Amino acid sequence: MIRRRRLRGALALGLLSALSAYAPSASAQSPASGWALNRYEPSPVGDSFFLAEHPWYRGTRLVAAGITLDYAADLLSLTVTRPGQATEVRPVVSGMLTGHLGVAVAPLRWLGLHLSLPVALSSSGEASPVGVGPASGVAVGDLRAGLRVRILGDADRDPFSLHLGAVVFIPTGSQESNTGDGSVRFEPRLVLAGRALVLRWSVGAAFQVRSDITALDLAVGNELRLSAGIGLALLDDRLHIGPEAYMFSSLRDLPNGTGSAAFADRQWGAEAMLGARYLIADAVQVGLAGGAGLQQGYGVPSARGIFSIAYAPITRAPAAVDTDQDTVLDANDECPTVPMGDRPDPARRGCPVADRDSDGVLDADDQCVDVPQGDHPDPARRGCPFSDRDGDGVSDADDQCAEVPQGDHPDPARRGCPDGDRDSDGVRDSADQCVDVPAGTHPSTVRVGCPAPDNDHDNIIDQPEGPDRCPDQPETFNGVQDDDGCPDGAVLAEMSGGEVRILQAVNFRTDRDEIVGAQSFQVLDSVVAILRASPHLRVDVQGHTDYRGSAAYNLDLSNRRAAAVRRYLMAHDIVEERLDSHGFGNTCPAVAGTNAAARRANRRVQFVIITGDTPAGRCPAVAR
Numbered sequence: 001m002i003r004r005r006r007l008r009g010a011l012a013l014g015l016l017s018a019l020s021a022y023a024p025s026a027s028a029q030s031p032a033s034g035w036a037l038n039r040y041e042p043s044p045v046g047d048s049f050f051l052a053e054h055p056w057y058r059g060t061r062l063v064a065a066g067i068t069l070d071y072a073a074d075l076l077s078l079t080v081t082r083p084g085q086a087t088e089v090r091p092v093v094s095g096m097l098t099g100h101l102g103v104a105v106a107p108l109r110w111l112g113l114h115l116s117l118p119v120a121l122s123s124s125g126e127a128s129p130v131g132v133g134p135a136s137g138v139a140v141g142d143l144r145a146g147l148r149v150r151i152l153g154d155a156d157r158d159p160f161s162l163h164l165g166a167v168v169f170i171p172t173g174s175q176e177s178n179t180g181d182g183s184v185r186f187e188p189r190l191v192l193a194g195r196a197l198v199l200r201w202s203v204g205a206a207f208q209v210r211s212d213i214t215a216l217d218l219a220v221g222n223e224l225r226l227s228a229g230i231g232l233a234l235l236d237d238r239l240h241i242g243p244e245a246y247m248f249s250s251l252r253d254l255p256n257g258t259g260s261a262a263f264a265d266r267q268w269g270a271e272a273m274l275g276a277r278y279l280i281a282d283a284v285q286v287g288l289a290g291g292a293g294l295q296q297g298y299g300v301p302s303a304r305g306i307f308s309i310a311y312a313p314i315t316r317a318p319a320a321v322d323t324d325q326d327t328v329l330d331a332n333d334e335c336p337t338v339p340m341g342d343r344p345d346p347a348r349r350g351c352p353v354a355d356r357d358s359d360g361v362l363d364a365d366d367q368c369v370d371v372p373q374g375d376h377p378d379p380a381r382r383g384c385p386f387s388d389r390d391g392d393g394v395s396d397a398d399d400q401c402a403e404v405p406q407g408d409h410p411d412p413a414r415r416g417c418p419d420g421d422r423d424s425d426g427v428r429d430s431a432d433q434c435v436d437v438p439a440g441t442h443p444s445t446v447r448v449g450c451p452a453p454d455n456d457h458d459n460i461i462d463q464p465e466g467p468d469r470c471p472d473q474p475e476t477f478n479g480v481q482d483d484d485g486c487p488d489g490a491v492l493a494e495m496s497g498g499e500v501r502i503l504q505a506v507n508f509r510t511d512r513d514e515i516v517g518a519q520s521f522q523v524l525d526s527v528v529a530i531l532r533a534s535p536h537l538r539v540d541v542q543g544h545t546d547y548r549g550s551a552a553y554n555l556d557l558s559n560r561r562a563a564a565v566r567r568y569l570m571a572h573d574i575v576e577e578r579l580d581s582h583g584f585g586n587t588c589p590a591v592a593g594t595n596a597a598a599r600r601a602n603r604r605v606q607f608v609i610i611t612g613d614t615p616a617g618r619c620p621a622v623a624r
Contacts (some may be wrong), residue, residue, distance in 0.1 A: 034132050034174075034175040034176055034177065034178040034215070035175060035178065035180075035181050035213045035215070035220050036141060036142055036169075036173060036178070036179060036180050036181050037075055037076060037093060037096070037178040037179075037298070037299045038070070038072060038075065038096060038098055038118065038120075038141075038178075038179075038299060039072075039246075039248065039269065039271065039297075039299040039300055039301075040070050040072065040098070040271075040304065040306075041144075041225075042068045042070070042100050042102065042116065042308075044064075044102065044104045044112065044114035044116070044146070044148075045064040045065060045066050045102040045103060045104045045114065045116075045310050045312060046061055046064030046104050046285065046310065046312040048200055048231060048233070048240040048277060049200075049202060049229040049231065049240075049242075049244050049275070050068075050244060050273065050275045050287065050289045050306055050308070051227050051229060051244045051245065051246050051271075051273065052193075052202040052203070052204055052227045052228055052229030052244050052246075053148070053163070053165075053189070053191045053193065053202060053204055053227070054155050054156070054193050054200060054202045054229070055112060055148050055150065055155050055161075055163045055165075055191060055193060056106060056112070056155070056156065057106040057108065057109050057110060057111065057112055057150055057154075058106040058107060058108055058109050059106075059109050059315060060106070060156060060314060060315060061106065061312060061313055061314045061315060062105065062106060062313075062315070063103075063104070063105045063106075063313075064102075064103070064104045064105075064285075064310055064311065064312035064313075065102065065103040065104075065310060065311050065312075066102060066285070066308060066309055066310020066311060066312065067099055067100065067101055067102070067308070067309060067310070068099070068100040068102065068287075068306060068307070068308040069097065069098075069099055069100075069306070069307045069308070070097070070098045070099075070100065070304065070305075070306050071095065071096070071097045071098075071304065071305045071306075072095070072096050072098075072301035072303075072304045073094070073095050073301050073302050073303045073304070074091065074093075074094060074095075074301055074302040074303075075093040075094075075095075075096055075299055075300075075301050076091075076092040076093040076125070076132070076178075076298065076299070077090065077091050077092060077094075078090045078092055078128055090126055090128070091124075091125045091126060092125050092126060092127070092128045092132055092133055092134070093123060093124070093125040093133070093134050093178065094124045094125040094126075094134075095122075095123070095124040095125070096120060096122070096123045096124075096134070096135075097120070097121045097122045097123075098118050098119065098120050098121065098141070099118070099119045099121050100116055100117070100118050100119075101116065101117045101118075101119065102114065102115065102116040102117075102310070103115050109150070110149060110150040111147065111148075111149055111150075112147065112148045112149075113146070113147050114144075114145075114146050114147070114148075115143070115144065115145055115146075116143075116144040116146075117140065117141065117143050117144070117172070118140075118141030118142070118144075118173075118179065119138065119139070119140055119141065120135050120138065120139040120140075120141060120177060120178075120179050121138055122135075122138075123135040123136075123139075123177075123178070132178070132215055133178075134178070135174075135176075135177035135178060135179065136177070139173070139174055139177035139179045140172055140173055140174070140179065141172070141173040141179040141180055142169045142170060142171055142172055142173040142179070142180045142181065142185070143169070143170040143172045144167050144168070144169055144170075145167065145168050145170065146165060146166060146167035146168070146189075147165055147166060148163050148164065148165030148189070148191070149163065149164050149165065150162075150163055151163060151164055153194065155193040155194060155195065155200075155202075156195050156200070157195065158194055158195070159194045159195065159196050160192070160194045161192070161193055161194050162190075162191075162192060163190070163191040163192075163193065164188075164189070164190060164191075165188070165189040165190075165191065166186070166187065166188045166189060167186075167187045167189065167206075168184065168185070168186055168187075169181070169184065169185035169186070169187070170184065171183055171184055175213075181210060181211060181213065181220075182211075183210075183211040185208055185209060185210045185211075186208070186209045187206050187207065187208040187209070187225075188206065188207060189204060189205070189206040190204065190205050190206070191203070191204045192204070195233070198232050198233045198234060199230070199231075199232060199233075200229075200230070200231045200232070200233055200240065200242070201229065201230045201231075202227070202228065202229045202230075202244075203226075203227070203228045204226070204227040204228070205224075205225070205226055205227075206224075206225040206226075206227075207222070207223070207224055207225070208222065208223040208224075208225060209222055210222050210223060212252055214255045217255060217256065218250075218255075218266065218267070218298050219250045219252045219253065219254050219255055219261035219264075219267055220250065220252075220298065221250055221251065221252030221261075222250070222251045222252055223248050223249065223250055223251060224248065224249050224251055224262075225246065225247075225248045226246065226247050226248075227244070227245070227246040228244065228245055228246075229242060229243070229244030229245075230242050230243065230244070231243075231244075237279070238278060238279045238280075238282075239276065239277070239278050239279075240276065240277045240278075241274075241275070241276040241277075242274070242275070243272065243273070243274050243275075244272070244273060244275065245270060245271060245272035245273070245294070246270065246271055247268065247269065247270035247271075247294075247295070248268060248269060248270075248297065249261075249262050249263050249267060249268035250262065250264075250267045250268065254267070265296070266296055266297060266298070267297065267298075268295065268297050269293060269294075269295045269296060269297020269298070269299070269300035270293070270294040270295040270297075270300070271291060271292070271293050271294060271300055271301070271304065272291050272292065272294055273289045273290055273291025273292075273304065273306070274289065274290065274291060275287060275288065275289030275290075275306065276288055276289070277308070279312070279314065282313060282314050282316060283311060283312070283313040283314075284309070284310070284311060284312070285308070285309070285310045285311075285312040286308065286309050286310075287306070287307070287308040287309075288306065288307055288308075289305070289306040290303070290304065290305045290306070291303070291304050292304070323336045323337055324336060324337050324338055324339045324340075324350075325339065326339040326340045326341075326350060328340065328349060328350035332349055332350065333349065333350030333351075334348040334349055334350055334351050335348065335350050335351035335352070336350065338351065338352060339352065340352050343362075345363075345364065346364070347364070354369075356369045356370055357369060357370055357371055357372045357373075357383075358372065359372035359373045359374070359383060360373075361373060361382060361383035365382055365383065366382065366383030366384075367381045367382055367383050367384050368381065368383050368384035368385070369383070371384060371385060372385065373385050374386075378395055378397060380395060380397050380398060381397050384397075389402050389403060390402060390403055390404055390405045390406075390416070391405060392405035392406045392407070392416060393406075394406060394415060394416035398415055398416065399415065399416030399417075400414045400415055400416050400417050401414065401416050401417035401418070402416065404417065404418060405418065406418050409428055411429070411430055412430055413430065422435045422436060423435060423436055423437055423438045423439075423449075424438065425438035425439040425440070425443075425449060426439070427439060427448060427449035431448050431449065432448060432449030432450075433447045433448050433449050433450050434447065434449050434450035434451070435449070437450060437451060438451070439451055440452075442454070442461050442466070444465060445465050446465065452465050452466060453465060453466075453471070454466075454468070454471075454533070455471040456468070456470070456471055456473055456474040456485070456495075456533070457474065457495070457530065457533040457534035457537075458474035458485060458529065458530070458533040459532060459533040460483065460485040460533075462485075466485075467483060467485060468485030468486075470485050470486035471485070473485075473486060473491065473494070474493075474494070474495075474526075474529060474530050474533055491503060491526075492504050492522055492523045492526040493523060493526035493527050493529075493530055494530075495530065495534075498608065498609050498611070498614060498620070499539075499606060499607055499608045499609055499620065500527055500530050500531070500537075500539060500607035500609065501607075502523050502526070502527065502605070502606075502607070503523075504519055504520075504522075504523045505519075505520070505523075505600075505603075505604065505605075506520045506523055506524060506565065506604075506605045507519070507520045508561055508564075511557065513557070513560035513561045513563070513564040514564070515564060515565070515568065524565065524568055524569070524572075525572070527569065527607055528569060528572045528573075528574060531569070531574050531578065532573070532574070537578065537609055538577075538578045538579070538580070538609070538610040538616075539578065539579060539580070539607045539608060539609055539610060540580040540581070540582060540607075540608045540610050540616040540617065540618075541562045541563075541565050541566045541569070541579060541580065541581040541582075541605065541606075541607060542562055542581070542582050542583070542584060542605065542606040542607075542608055542619075542620075543557075543558035543559060543560075543561040543562030543565070543581070543582070543583040543584070543605055544558055544583075544584050544585070544586070544588055544589075544590070544602060544603065544604050544605075544606070545557055545558050545585055545586050545602070545603055546586055546589075546598070546599035546600075546602045546603050547586045547589075547594060547599070547602070548599070551585055551586070551587075554585035554586050555583055555584070555585035555587075556583070557583070557585075558583030558584055558585050559581075559582070559583030560583070561583065561605065562581040562582060562583050562605065563581045565581070565605055566579050566580075566581040580610065580616035580617070582616065582617045584619055586602065587619065588619035588620075589602045590602050590604060606620065608620050
């Protein structure tokens with residue numbers, strides 16, 4: 001008679017004879033080798049079901065850890081038939097109590113990691129003649145390390161979700177104790193799960209890559225595993241209750257060579273149970289389940305009982321609260337204690353349109369929300385007072401010079417600003433055609449705010465605004481026609497090439513710094529006239545000698561002669577600050593050579609105009 005939920009050894013007649021006699025040859029025909037016998041694979045800690053997976057991730061809970069106690073009855077039995085005797089059933093493993101230590105963590109909203117270690121706490125039964133039997137004491141099983149990834153949806157929030165996962169079985173168990181295969185196993189998994197109102201459901205499929213083990217004519221090897229569960233979430237999700245089931249089948253060939261083991265007799269099995277879990281204080285999860293085997297197969301018990309306890313705190317969304325009862329929940333209400341009223345603020349959800357400064361202009365329209373508009377509102381800025389910090393009658397909003405009154409002469413181009421006079425010549429900038437150049441003592445009669453033209457800087461205004469008939473040649477101020485703007489007779493000095501160039505020599509007494517000769521003084525007077533006509537010029541008076549004499553002597557002599565010329569200019573009303581003097585000896589010859597003509601040319605005085613590019617004390621480049 002075939003008995004469900006027990007493994008019946010349908011052995012050949014020779015093997016039956018060997019078993020009846022417990023002959024050693026039985027081991028040779030069916031190798032003595034155990035495997036991970038218990039079929040129960042608990043779902044990761046924190047899941048709602050016991051067998052089927054209902055995945056959770058960060059956002060539901062972060063971590064869970066606990067223990068599951070599982071007792072299975074009649075995991076493995078042999079039916080022995082002896083000639084002439086009644087059939088005898090031998091319980092190889094009649095009972096096994098296993099503790100499953102588990103931990104799970106969800107570091108991300110789409111990733112979960114879990115570990116599980118089964119420990120056989122006690123086993124009962126009789127060892128078979130081929131060496132398969134119960135564990136003699138506490139025995140560790142194969143360590144499970146797994147992960148799962150959310151592909152689509154959320155199992156506890158959406159009607160449908162898709163998850164992929166995998167588990168690696170690390171061979172920490174023992175074949176002799178029926179708690180391990182002695183080799184690595186790998187199991188990819190696919191889970192479909194979801195929730196509709198209070199109904200939770202899950203369907204899973206897995207394929208376990210497993211080493212072939214042949215014992216008791218069983219084909220232990222690669223397996224297909226299917227699971228399913230459906231349950232109700234009650235009492236604000238604290239209680240979950242419902243049925244679930246799994247089935248498996250070996251997928252390798254039968255050891256006797258008669259075909260595939262897939263869904264063959266004794267090579268597949270199924271189990272169903274009813275379970276309930278309850279969450280205490282949103283942190284501690286306790287569970288109880290019981291069921292029975294539905295189809296014979298190795299490791300399928302006749303009955304199974306499960307108890308679990310775990311620390312599995314959940315993250316609950318805050319309760320829906322509407323303190324101000326304006327239909328906008330506090331979680332989304334920017335003014336949770338103030339009703340939004342008949343005129344809600346479009347920029348702040350749940351808030352009324354405010355009037356912070358109580359001036360009758362609502363904040364949404366008020367350009368000065370913290371300043372009342374007062375008795376004199378600004379017509380250009382709604383809700384703002386008329387502000388005029390400089391008291392010039394122009395609102396600060398329009399005043400381009402809010403800190404400076406516009407005064408009696410406002411700038412027509414810049415509202416609220418005074419009309420300036422940058423060059424301080426008494427002509428307002430708005431009318432001044434030369435805003436950075438003072439009109440001076442001789443203002444132009446043609447260009448307002450500009451000085452009259454004086455191209456040769458002789459201080460005589462050029463025609464047609466003035467009498468200068470020689471606008472490119474400075475007047476020679478010598479008492480002879482000094483007001484026509486033209487030089488008298490020969491030109492003795494002129495502005496040229498960055499210097500006041502003298503066209504006649506300034507002579508000195510031999511080896512002295514005494515100026516001699518009427519011509520020398522006429523030349524210097526011409527220089528004075530040019531400097532008077534150009535009061536902005538600064539000059540460096542430079543003395544030079546020829547090559548004769550020592551360098552030290554020539555340097556001293558040239559310094560003294562330059563200083564003598566500088567004193568003459570100062571004596572004729574050229575202020576000291578406009579004049580520098582330097583001697584260069586014979587270090588800066590004007591022409592090359594040692595003949596008399598060269599020596600005369602190199603004995604000279606120069607008046608170099610000082611600029612940023614030509615500072616005082618620099619020997620000028622001379623080309624003649």
